[in-house]
Structure formats: C-alpha cells, structure tokens
Amino acid sequence: MKRICLTAALSLALSVPAFAETLTLDSIIALCSTGIGDEAVIAKIKSSGTHFDLSTDQMIELKGKGVSGPVIAALLGGADGAPKPAAMSMDSPDAMVPHPSGVYLLMSMGSGARMQRIDPTVTNQSKTGGIFGYALTGGIASMSIKTAIQNETAKTRAAVNRPTFYFFFDESNPETARQITTFASGSTAAVSSPAEFTLIKMMKKDGRREARVGSANIGGVKTGVMDKDRIAFDYEMVRPGVFKVLPQAALAPGEYGFIYAISGGGSNGAMTARIFDFSI
Template identity: 60%
Template sequence: MLSRMGLGDDAIIAKIESEKTVFDLTTDQMIELKSKGVSSNVIASMLSTGANATPQYSMDSPDPNVPHPAGVYLLTGSGADARMQRMNATVSSQAKTGGIFGYALTGGLASASVKVAIQDETSPVQATTKPVFYFFFDQARDQAASNAWASGANTSVQSPAEFTLVELDKKKGRREARVGSMNIAGAKSGVMDKDRISFHYEMVRPGVYEVKADSVMEPGEYGFIFSLGGGGTAGAMTARIFDFSVR
C-alpha cells in the first residue's frame, strides 16, 4: 500500500488519475481503507474515478439495467436467446394532403387530411403481437454523443409520453400516417385521437422505461411518432417514426 510507504496524498492521487483505474468502493471497503491509514482525500479520489467513468454500453443486452445508447429498442426472443434490437428512426420522405377535392368542392365543410409518408411498404423491424419495447433516454453527459432524438424542436426527449403509437397505412412503395386535418373551422396538427393506439409504460430505472401496447396488436405496420416541429405539411416533413411490423 502506497500510503504505508509514506507517500503523500498528492503522489497517490496522481498515480490513481494517471492509471485511470475505476474503483467501486463499498462502505465497508472505505472503512477498512481508513483503518489502514488511507487518508480521506485519497479515498475521495478513488470514489471520483467511478463517478467520472465512461459507462460501458451494450447494443443488444436484454437487461434494461445495463446501459444502452439512447433510443428505442424492441425486446426479441426469450430466455438465453433474448436480445434488444435498436430501432432506427425513419425520417418522413414526403408530406401530402388528402381529400383536397372534397375540401374544395364543399368550400371547406369537408375535412382535408395531412399525411406523413415514410419509404418502403414494410419495416425491417419485426415484432410479435405482444411486443415489449424499452426507451432509453439521454442523460446530460451523454447528449453530446447521441443524436437519437435530434429532429426539429425535440432534441431532448424525457419520457414515452412524448410519443404517439399509430398504425401506418400501407401504400405502394410507402407507408402513411395522418398527422393533421383542416376544414372551414380551422386546422389541427398532430395525430388525431381516433388514430392513436393506447399504450402504457413503467419506469425501470431513471431514464429507462418499459413500454407495452394496452391490447394485442393485429398484424400490420406501426410506429412511434414524435417531433412534429410545426403544423400542416411543414410539421409532417420533420416527423421521425420508429417503425415496426407486427407479424
């Protein structure tokens, strides 16, 4: 032990910092070190290595207590084969207005809908009818390293409550979701209430949530959508959808 050799605190602390060793001390270990003559300053330096350590991330561990890069994950498999699959957000490829003929013909009495479209007819992420998702959100020290939520005004997201789960309409070469409407009475932006699929979430630990749909999901195309940065087609063009298929 360096302290028993008579080295000063400054030398011991410099040694700890230069070797970048991470110490994870329990209370009993701290008491034992103190009883052996290790100073409070050295013990504090040892504790700071754990606080400043860069977390070791996993991309596929099924354990939500293991740090993962910020994002949305689908839990796949079971038992020893369980894995988390990170879902990359699909950015809207176009925005369109539907029902515009009826809107014009009735002088705005009939509603026109604003739709966001994403490419491809199906998602590469395949889920069961009872999917389980995990949302890992940015912590302050990780925001510079992650752009999972970077879009429009929503560069920092705090909980699944900021997302909407919707079923996507499959079209030729694309999928669509209605994200607004307008008629003579005015315009509405955001997903309509009747288009939402209810889900619930539970905090596993700070910044990590388990998310499940409230009922069994029918086969089809779905997505968690957020970041409608503005109303109308402008907002639809900024949409990011964490899309998946139910088979």
C-alpha cells in the same frame, strides 16, 4: 577507498526511482486506519496505478473498516482517481447497461434475449386525402393530411403482439449528452419522456406506408395525430433517462411506429415527422 565506493553506491541508489508499489485492500485499510488523511491515501493509489473491480460486498466491507467514500472511488477509478465509464452496448437486454440514446425493441431469442435498436425514419413527403368530399361540401367535410415513408414494411419486426420497448434518452448517458442526439428535431427543447411520443398504426399503400398527421376543413387546420388514431401505451422509469414502454393492449398484425417532432418545415411546405417504425 571504501568510503568512496560506499558514497557512490548510495548516490546511485538514490538516483534510481523505486518501482511503483502494488497495493492490496489490506494495505489500503491499514493506511486509512493510521489517520493520515484521504488526500495522502488517494495520492498513493494514483502513484501506484492500482485499480480494483470492487463488488458491492467489498465496497460495504471497506466502508465498514473505515475506508472513506473518496478513497473507494479512487480505487475504482485507477491511477487517475476517476471512475471509468461503463462500456456501452447496442444489444444487451439489461436496461441498467448503458446504451446509445434511442428506441429499442426487446427481442426474445432461442438462447435468451437482446435489444434491437430502431433507427428513426424521417419523412418530408405529405399528401392529402378526402379532397372530393372537402370540395363537394364546401369545406364542411374534413380533408386529411398524411405523411408517407418508403417501403410497405419496417425493417424491425416484433415476434409478439404486445412487444416491450426501452427508450434511452440523453439523461441516461451524461457523457454523450453533448453529442448529436437520436432525438434531435430542430427544436431547442430536449426530449426526455415517452409521453412526448404517439404510437400509431400506419396504412400500407403502393409501396409505402402512410400516417394521418393532420386535417383541414372550413373551421381550420389541425396538425398532429388525431385522437382516434392514437394507440394507448404505458411506460415506467427504470432509471434516470431510461423507460420501459408497453402497449396497453395486444396489437393486430400490421405496421406501427412511435412518432414525434411533427412540423411543417419540410421541402415545399411538406409535413415532416420522425417515426420509429416496426411491424407485428
């Protein structure tokens, strides 16, 4: 009878799964020191569901005690062994924090700083100026081509006359690169540098803002921002896909914008452009 009870108890114990073991850093170090191999240690980490939010110092210490890089990565990634992507922010002033792609203005606040994302304004309305002089001189005098956007002032306003901007491109967030990008322009070429943008000052007129994006005379038609209308700015890479941008000189009060993707594909042949607009 005792033998039957013992057999039943043993069968029951074997049929009940053991609770997942909670690993510690010391136990990970001990496992690695036995030489059983990374695959076995990583499998143990996965099965236990262990996850550590390791600091830089802890990672260095683990490496110094013989824990391999793949094992450390598994500790950071938790049960699936894959590193968890950092949470995105829309307003963190830290450029190392992931942000959705776009152009951001660094805003100084009473309690600190934050970034404000500038939504691009797309226009497909164009007009001409200087027609009288063009006609009077038989096309010797140039006729300007302007693109217009609604409202006399931008929603985003800089508090200083030499504001700081950050450009986040798709490269900064590889996991979102397959999604629709802020910088989509109908072109297959990827936008990846502030050098592809032009900083311009816009003119207020009758409830809208205008920017010159071309000229025409007897010699032909030019499209794009004229050299004399360009405002110089500097930029530097903070990390892959992220750039810090500063105007080279203080900007006078007025309406401005970073413009790119000028084309003639608008309705009725109108000039189109995407402008990240702001005011001083």
